[in-house]
Structure formats: C-alpha cells, structure tokens
Amino acid sequence: MKCGYNTSDPIEADLPVEAPMEAIRLRPRMFLGGTGSRGLHQLLFELVNDALGPLSGDPAGVVRVALDADGFVEISDDCSPPLNVEAVFSRMSGLHAADSRSVACALSEELTARARRSGAVPQCTFRRGQLHAETQFGGPPDDCGLTVRFRPDPAIFGAARFDPDIIRNRLQQCAFLNSGVRIAFADESSGTEDVFEYPDGIADYVKWLNTNRTPVHAEVIAFDGEAGGVRYEVGLQWCADADALPVSFANGYCTRLGGTHTTGVRAAVKDVVRTLLCEIAPGEKVERDDALGGLTAVVSVCLADPLFTGETRDQIVNLEVERIIRAEVGLALGDFFEMNCEVADAIVRRVLATRNAREALHAARKQK
Structure with missing residues (x-):
C-alpha cells in the first residue's frame, strides 16, 4: 500500500x-x-x-x-x-x-x-x-x-x-x-x-515472513480498503508454529511497539474466530487469545494525522484507528471464511491445537 x-x-x-x-x-x-x-x-x-x-x-x-x-x-x-x-x-x-x-x-x-x-x-x-x-x-x-x-x-x-x-x-x-x-x-x-519488487505487496510479505514457518493454509488472507480517513492493508496466515508473528506499519514507518492498529487486528481476529468456533465446533471452549496462536499478521495503515509516541515513530496511538480496523478487518475476515470453508476448518483446528498446548503446559506446571 x-x-x-x-x-x-x-x-x-x-x-x-x-x-x-x-x-x-x-x-x-x-x-x-x-x-x-x-x-x-x-x-x-x-x-x-x-x-x-x-x-x-x-x-x-x-x-x-x-x-x-x-x-x-x-x-x-x-x-x-x-x-x-x-x-x-x-x-x-x-x-x-x-x-x-x-x-x-x-x-x-x-x-x-x-x-x-x-x-x-x-x-x-x-x-x-x-x-x-x-x-x-x-x-x-x-x-x-x-x-x-x-x-x-x-x-x-x-x-x-x-x-x-x-x-x-x-x-x-x-x-x-x-x-x-x-x-x-x-x-x-x-x-x-x-x-x-513485490507485485502482491503485503501478501508477498507474509509469505516471505513464513519462509521458515509451516502455514496451515496455503493462501494468504489479504485485503485492503479505506474507512474513516484510514487506509489499511492486512495480510494474515496461520502457521503450525507456536509463536505469533505480528508486524505493523503506520504511514510507512515500522511500528515495532505496535499500537491501536495492531490492537484492532487482534480484536477482529478474536471476534471472528469465536463466531467461527460456535459454528464449526460449538462444544469446544477456548480462550480468546488462542485465536492468535501461530498467526503471522502484517497490518499497514495510512492516515492524515497519525499520533506517534516518539520521534522514531515506534507506536501509533490514534484511538479511532482501533475501532476502524477492528470493524473493517472483522467484516473482511468473516466474508473470507464464508467463501473459503476449508481454510476456516484448518484455522479452527489450529486454534484448538493452541488451546490443547496451553492446557497441557498449565497441567505440567501444576504437577511440579
């Protein structure tokens, strides 16, 4: 973008x-x-x-x-x-x-x-x-x-x-x-x-970030748009790897400390995955953060008046950005899952695997 x-x-x-x-x-x-x-x-x-x-x-x-x-x-x-x-x-x-x-x-x-x-x-x-x-x-x-x-x-x-x-x-x-x-x-x-030179932009970036990771679905979920004066581009791909990999930018600057745009993406992913679980695996119980396990996520936003926390622009704090990104990403991700049932199933399995690993770790710690 x-x-x-x-x-x-x-x-x-x-x-x-x-x-x-x-x-x-x-x-x-x-x-x-x-x-x-x-x-x-x-x-x-x-x-x-x-x-x-x-x-x-x-x-x-x-x-x-x-x-x-x-x-x-x-x-x-x-x-x-x-x-x-x-x-x-x-x-x-x-x-x-x-x-x-x-x-x-x-x-x-x-x-x-x-x-x-x-x-x-x-x-x-x-x-x-x-x-x-x-x-x-x-x-x-x-x-x-x-x-x-x-x-x-x-x-x-x-x-x-x-x-x-x-x-x-x-x-x-x-x-x-x-x-x-x-x-x-x-x-x-x-x-x-x-x-x-990357013709597919953010989608190419997610693929590159996942070079040494193991995606659980082949296609990068990528979308872009503009709402409320905020232009955005998002790329998502879940992997079998345990750790999440978030990368974010605001007006071209790498916001290594994240900010309201990353908070909006995380909230949208949790919202949509919770709905997905209710539809595909209604009897399963997970914590909201389980939706982020193994997720490689890149978000880039552009807006007229970004509020950064310092001269090196490591974090953006515009409150309206979180609301806009949460709504826009939620709609786009929900639409994607409706059209791509196999990917939705793969992500539900990945979320359940994250839950199982978390519960196993908790049980092991209690036994010590």
Whole structure:
C-alpha cells in the first residue's frame, strides 16, 4: 500500500525563528530520537520515505539507493522534482518546524540535491545546513527526478556508520509496502546490488515472513480498503508454529511497539474466530487469545494525522484507528471464511491445537 507521504509535513518540533538550521543541529535527538546508529539510519529512511511518497499509485516507479565506500549515500527517484531545490532543503515548514529534508540538510557534513527535469539539472550543495554552491548543467531530455547525495556529519553522529544490512532490510520492507515499486540498493564496499519488487505487496510479505514457518493454509488472507480517513492493508496466515508473528506499519514507518492498529487486528481476529468456533465446533471452549496462536499478521495503515509516541515513530496511538480496523478487518475476515470453508476448518483446528498446548503446559506446571 502506497501511503503518499506528504514531504511538506513538519516533524513535530517548534524551532526558534533565528538560525533554524543551527537549532536543528543543537537538538538532533528532537528529530531522530538519538544520534547513534538508529538515529543515523532514521535520517536516511526519512529521505527514502520522501522518495517513495510521490510514487503512490505508480506501479512503474523506481527508487535507487547507493552506499559509497566514503560514507556518502545517494537516493534517486524518477518522480517530478521540485522547482526550487534550495528552498526544499533549507525551508522551515509550518510554524518554524523542520521537515525531513531540512533535518537531513542540517545534520549532514555535506548534502547535494539535483533536480533532473527535461534536460536542465539545477544542483545545490549544502554544508552543515548552509548553502555552499548552486550550479546548473544539462542532462538527458527524458530524465526526470530528484537525486540527493549526503554524508552525515560526524560532529553529530560520532563514530556511527551506515550498516548495509540494516539499509537492505528496510528497503525490502519498503518494497513490500509499495506493491509494484522497484527499489534498488547498491553497496559499493561489497560490490553487491539488490533489487526489491513485490507485485502482491503485503501478501508477498507474509509469505516471505513464513519462509521458515509451516502455514496451515496455503493462501494468504489479504485485503485492503479505506474507512474513516484510514487506509489499511492486512495480510494474515496461520502457521503450525507456536509463536505469533505480528508486524505493523503506520504511514510507512515500522511500528515495532505496535499500537491501536495492531490492537484492532487482534480484536477482529478474536471476534471472528469465536463466531467461527460456535459454528464449526460449538462444544469446544477456548480462550480468546488462542485465536492468535501461530498467526503471522502484517497490518499497514495510512492516515492524515497519525499520533506517534516518539520521534522514531515506534507506536501509533490514534484511538479511532482501533475501532476502524477492528470493524473493517472483522467484516473482511468473516466474508473470507464464508467463501473459503476449508481454510476456516484448518484455522479452527489450529486454534484448538493452541488451546490443547496451553492446557497441557498449565497441567505440567501444576504437577511440579
């Protein structure tokens, strides 16, 4: 699901009117949550999100990321570039607030932005947030897009360095979340290049997560839609494995601590499975949490005003999201089971197996 990130949306932090770039440099944790490895990678991933945003609805879109041996990283897209490159990277959006591009500009030792548009390529180079040089040169008439090349400032991030594996994993996630968009990653140090492209998006993600697990039904249960201003995409597949595997995203950010969207999915699954048990195995008694045993679940939501718990966006807390997702997933999952009785039977058997394992464990503990 493509969320269409609004790159003009400010990161929620008011800055002094004077010397805004210096204000960002004085308070980097306010925007990235830290200045270690995680904050360093967050800086890059914000720019990747910016590149993906305009590709919403464009299945032929391409984003390229290249990590150089000298610590520079380059992000290039094929979207329509901004008309004023200097303004995009040095502006303060909203009421003295910084967007992701101006944060990257301020916290980079050097950042160069090139807008490729119909043969004309204006280029701006910034050093630690200050404009250093402006040039313009010619380019291919059919080349269009924005290229950003930057090296984080060691005065801010110390000895932290980009980890190709962290970048690779995140770019693969982005490809799963943006079905049909091609994302390429080149690592100059190792000479490797990876290309990620998944036409079935979230369903492909669930299959990938279950590579070393044992699904009890072959088809991934996947659906998407929009309700109450919330766009959502959900993929579910039960496995014979004991542990559940939940993965969630909000506006493209990995919410590793979950949130109201994951709570909504869990509640919907419990509701529907309880109804299913009453129909298929009316004499069986289970606990509501038994429905989650072995479940691989991916949920991605997009909304205009997400409420995150921190700068790194690890959790979403919008109360309306839980209500909307619970209702929408409940309807879609119920309809799926009505049309796929064999899958419904397999899931009921899986839930009963979870119950049996739980009761056996409880009995064993009582005997000790």
